[in-house]
Amino acid sequence: MSVEPGSTLLKDQYAAQVGADLETNAKEQERIRGEIHTLNGRLVTLEGDHALLTTMQATLTGAQAAARIGAAAGPKASSKGKPAARVSRPRSSQRTKQDVPPTAATTPASPATTSPKRRASVEAPLRELVLALFTHQDPRSVADVQAELGAAHPQRTRPSAQLVRNTLEALVAKSHLSRSRVEGAVRYTALPAAPAGAPVQPTPSAGNAEAGA
Incomplete structure (x- = not known):
């Protein structure tokens, strides 16, 4: 066929x-x-940024609440005429913490007994890691800082450029860094340590710096 x-x-x-x-x-x-x-990879980065921003928000909210409580407690404390009378307690209940022998539950763990996994889980704040990069006066951009963080701390989730920029601006606001424009790009430089009692010079905001350029 x-x-x-x-x-x-x-x-x-x-x-x-x-x-x-x-x-x-x-x-x-x-x-x-x-x-x-x-x-x-993008999702992991966003999750790390979210966790860090949540921690920063909780810290700032807690500081504001403590300030409000302190301001409200001041007038009340000054309006009291006499301190409250002491209430006597039975002798059997007057044992102090020194009388109680330490136990495994109350004795703090020493560094030698703390597991390496637990120590590795404690991460330094991002602002401290960023500030530690400025050991000399060379100006750095946001991209420079982001790259140096990834190289110096590979075990951490690499922060986004927006998170690095916010951290740098916070350090500028606290007079740890200065901001300038070099060849049309915003760069940050470490400020020298101010003498004790010297007034802190305010650093212009990002909007003013860009407007001046």
């Missing part, structure tokens, strides 16, 4: 089409895998 040339040609065309479709499918899978990997 002979095979017609037309049928052979049609099979070759189908085989070529199937091969091209397979190659396109493989390339599409590789592209999607790359996008998933990139999105996963």
